[in-house]
Every structure is written in C-alpha cells, then in structure tokens.
Amino acid sequence: MAKTMFEKIWDAHVVLQRDDGQTLLYVDRHLCHDGSFQGYYTLNSQGRKMRRPDLTWGSPDHYRPTDAQSLNDISDPVLREKVALFDRNAAESGIHYYGLDSKKMGVVHVIGPELGITLPGIMLVCGDSHTATHGALGAFAFGIGASEVAHVMATQTLWQRKPKTMRITVNGEVGFGVTGKDVILAIIAKISAAGAAGHVVEFAGSGITALSMEERMTVCNMTIEAGGRAGMIAPDDKTIAYCKGREFAPKGDKWARAVAYWKTLPTDAGAVFDKEVTLNGADIAPMVTWGTSPENGVPVTAAVPDPNSESDPVRREEIRGALEYMGLAAGTPVAEIAVDQVYIGSCTNGRIEDLRAAAAVAKGRKAVIAARVVPGSEPVRQQAVDEGLDQIFIDAGFEWRLPGCASCLCLNDEVFAPGTRTASTSNRNFMGRQGEGVRTHLVSPAMAAAAAVTGHFTDVRTLEGNK
Numbered sequence: 044m045a046k047t048m049f050e051k052i053w054d055a056h057v058v059l060q061r062d063d064g065q066t067l068l069y070v071d072r073h074l075c076h077d078g079s080f081q082g083y084y085t086l087n088s089q090g091r092k093m094r095r096p097d098l099t100w101g102s103p104d105h106y107r108p109t110d111a112q113s114l115n116d117i118s119d120p121v122l123r124e125k126v127a128l129f130d131r132n133a134a135e136s137g138i139h140y141y142g143l144d145s146k147k148m149g150v151v152h153v154i155g156p157e158l159g160i161t162l163p164g165i166m167l168v169c170g171d172s173h174t175a176t177h178g179a180l181g182a183f184a185f186g187i188g189a190s191e192v193a194h195v196m197a198t199q200t201l202w203q204r205k206p207k208t209m210r211i212t213v214n215g216e217v218g219f220g221v222t223g224k225d226v227i228l229a230i231i232a233k234i235s236a237a238g239a240a241g242h243v244v245e246f247a248g249s250g251i252t253a254l255s256m257e258e259r260m261t262v263c264n265m266t267i268e269a270g271g272r273a274g275m276i277a278p279d280d281k282t283i284a285y286c287k288g289r290e291f292a293p294k295g296d297k298w299a300r301a302v303a304y305w306k307t308l309p310t311d312a313g314a315v316f317d318k319e320v321t322l323n324g325a326d327i328a329p330m331v332t333w334g335t336s337p338e339n340g341v342p343v344t345a346a347v348p349d350p351n352s353e354s355d356p357v358r359r360e361e362i363r364g365a366l367e368y369m370g371l372a373a374g375t376p377v378a379e380i381a382v383d384q385v386y387i388g389s390c391t392n393g394r395i396e397d398l399r400a401a402a403a404v405a406k407g408r409k410a411v412i413a414a415r416v417v418p419g420s421e422p423v424r425q426q427a428v429d430e431g432l433d434q435i436f437i438d439a440g441f442e443w444r445l446p447g448c449a450s451c452l453c454l455n456d457e458v459f460a461p462g463t464r465t466a467s468t469s470n471r472n473f474m475g476r477q478g479e480g481v482r483t484h485l486v487s488p489a490m491a492a493a494a495a496v497t498g499h500f501t502d503v504r505t506l507e508g509n510k
C-alpha cells in the first residue's frame with residue numbers, strides 16, 4: 044500500500060500498540076536545554092538513571108543572557124542557577140553537552156542539524172514546541188511536555204496517538220526577495236493558526252524543494268504556529284549533501300547504507316493525505332504580521348485589515364482586539380508602520396544564511412532604530428565573524444550578541460521596553476511575548492534589516508542596490 048513519508052517513519056519506530064489507540068515509539072535522538080530541568084527533576088526524584096545519555100544532546104539556550112560569556116558573567120542569580128543546574132544535570136547524566144564555553148553551543152534547533160544530530164528518517168524529540176524545525180531534513184520531530192521528557196529520559200520511548208497527515212504543496216519557485224519565512228507566513232495566513240491542528244504536515248512542491256536547507260528549517264519550524272504536530276520535507280540530494288561529514292552523521296559503510304535508506308523515505312506515488320492545501324510560489328510576497336497571531340500576516344505591499352469588512356462576528360472581534368493591542372488603525376498601509384527596534388535571531392532565523400541576508404541589506408547603510416543581531420549558535424557566530432558579517436552589522440550600528448534564544452522569548456534581560464514595536468525574525472507575535480505591551484511583527488531577516496535602516500516596514504525588493 045502506498046505510504047506517506049510520515050507513515051513510513053512512524054511504522055519504523057513502533058515498539059508496541061495499545062488497544063486504546065496509543066502507540067509506544069522508539070526515540071532515536073533527544074535534545075535538552077536549560078528549560079528541561081523538570082524532566083531531570085522527575086527522573087532524579089524517582090531514583091532513575093537516563094537510559095541512553097549517548098542519544099541525548101543539550102545546550103543552554105533559553106536562559107543564557109547573550110552578553111554573558113560564562114556563568115560568572117550572568118548577574119541575575121536566578122538565570123545563573125538555571126544554567127548552572129543544567130551544567131550539573133548534564134554532567135551527572137553523561138549526555139553530549141555544550142555549555143557556555145563550548146564552541147558548539149547554541150539554540151538546540153540550530154545545533155541539531157549543524158552537528159548532524161538531526162538526520163532523515165529518525166524520530167527526534169525535545170521539550171520545546173519548535174522541535175518541528177528538524178523535520179526539514181526528513182525527520183519526524185516534535186516538541187514534548189515535561190513529563191514526556193522524563194519518560195524519554197528513563198526509557199528512550201514515548202507514547203503517542205497517531206496524528207493525521209496533511210500535505211501543503213507550493214507550486215513554482217518564489218520570486219526575488221521572498222524567503223522561506225515569507226512562504227511559511229503566507230501558508231499560515233492562508234490556512235490559519237489552527238489549519239494544521241492534529242496533523243503532521245509534509246511540505247512539497249517545486250516552491251519547497253527550491254528552498255535552501257536553512258529556509259526549509261524556517262518553514263518546518265513554524266509548522267507549530269499553524270497548529271501542526273510536526274512539519275517535514277522529503278530528503279533529496281540537497282539534504283544528503285547537507286548531512287555529509289557532520290559530526291554525528293553516519294560515516295564509512297554506514298553512510299552508504301543510511302543514504303540508501305533515506306532514498307526510500309519520500310512519499311509513495313498514490314499515497315493519500317487526510318488534507319491537501321496548495322499555494323502558488325509566484326503569488327507570495329515579503330510578509331509582515333500585523334496582529335497577535337502568526338496567522339495575521341499580509342504582504343508588505345498591503346494594508347492592515349479593517350474589522351468592519353469581516354463578515355464573521357467572532358473573527359471581526361479578534362481583528363479589532365489585535366489592532367487595539369498593536370496600536371494600529373484599520374487600513375494603515377504596512378509600509379507606513381514605524382518600528383522602534385529590530386531583532387534578528389532565534390531558531391527560526393538565526394542561521395548563517397539568515398545573517399548573510401540581513402547583512403546584505405545592512406551593508407553600507409546605517410540603522411536608524413535599535414537593532415540586535417543574535418546568532419543561533421557558536422558555529423554560526425564564528426562563521427559570521429570569518430565572513431566579516433559581524434563587522435558589517437557593527438558598522439551599520441546594529442548590536443552584535445552571543446548565541447541564545449535572547450529576545451525571542453525574553454526569559455532573560457533582553458526584553459524590550461513596554462509598548463514599543465519590534466520587527467522580529469522569531470516565530471511568535473503573541474501579546475507580551477517580547478515584553479509587557481510589546482508589539483511584535485514577524486518578518487524575514489532581510490525585511491528586518493530593511494526596517495532597521497529605514498525605521499519602518501520597507502519592501503526589501505525596492506531598496507536601492509538590493510539586487
């Protein structure tokens with residue numbers, strides 16, 4: 044019977060099936076971060092040991108202030124203890140660990156693919172909802188709760204109910220100045236923040252396969268913002284080339300066997316998905332969100348919607364409430380919205396290609412508002428330094444920080460001033476996400492840099508010299 048890629052990976056990981064519909068799945072690889080302390084607490088309080096520390100990787104990302112080189116530099120005692128606790132838990136459990144002084148540390152969803160921890164066909168979990176990122180390599184990857192983290196730590200397995208399947212096809216490549224971030228924002232705007240609820244989404248079509256590996260990660264990262272359980276893209280030659288030679292990717296004979304297996308993973312012709320959605324790549328423009336949900340996205344050339352033109356009364360009130368929080372009048376052209384600050388980083392857009400795209404816009408220009416750039420990992424930071432991107436940002440008046448989650452979640456001191464407006468490359472624009480009353484607009488790295496040098500949302504395709 045023809046199978047989807049998800050079904051093939053699911054079937055390969057089944058350990059046990061219960062009559063109530065729950066299935067016990069084997070977990071190939073597990074990622075931890077400094078917010079995984081509850082999992083460790085449960086494990087330790089039950090007197091259990093981690094079953095497969097060799098299949099567990101971790102790095103402190105959420106609580107690390109991105110101006111702190113070491114534990115001693117973290118002035119806030121609560122944040123310092125969060126990172127120190129992870130240091131201790133990691134050492135005691137014996138996982139692969141990249142602390143603040145490691146050249147491999149970073150946001151776990153950036154270092155996973157970077158180190159070859161993420162591979163096609165594997166099942167990967169982490170106590171963080173944006174674990175969907177790793178599906179870009181053809182893995183079944185998703186976020187889990189604290190009690191599930193403890194279960195994985197103790198057993199290397201996880202009980203799950205099988206999700207439905209959905210395919211989102213983007214036909215035709217996107218145009219100049221349009222990126223993977225714009226593709227996923229356009230998808231979420233089309234299907235809504237609940238459009239993929241209960242489904243594992245496979246992204247397909249020439250508009251997806253033409254994307255770089257890093258853009259594919261951005262797309263899968265935000266699957267969760269459409270309610271999807273996981274996002275995935277079939278492995279192809281680009282995926283295989285990306286994995287080759289990475290530290291935890293197979294080597295020698297194992298590499299050839301792995302590649303042969305990966306080539307069997309793409310969805311069979313004739314396989315049926317529970318839901319299908321199609322978009323045209325040529326119709327997608329650089330996107331900007333105007334509201335308090337990632338589904339509130341429009342092209343930069345459009346205007347903020349008018350709630351009065353919405354026929355559904357519930358939706359009308361949602362738009363009204365979002366515009367009130369965002370301090371925006373209905374009908375305002377997006378390009379006329381002034382921005383107070385810019386944040387470039389996160390597991391969505393903190394990779395080297397993202398920094399290159401932002402630096403290409405910043406080069407030779409000056410930021411007219413505050414702008415912060417946070418690499419997603421230490422290897423990304425180092426690569427950016429080697430390419431001179433850090434100096435481009437510094438010369439343009441951008442702030443250049445150390446790797447971490449930083450102003451994506453603001454669990455540290457990188458919160459923005461109340462009531463201010465941010466152009467952010469992160470993945471969530473919820474009320475208060477970046478600080479009390481802070482108004483977050485989601486954009487691509489190039490669009491964020493364009494806002495930094497103009498002070499308002501600007502169609503990056505129209506910036507002089509940006510060709």
Ligand code: SF4
Pocket residue numbers: 104105150152171173389390391447448451452469470
């Ligand atoms: S960068 Fe943001 S979304 Fe990504 S793991 Fe960190 S806090 Fe979560």
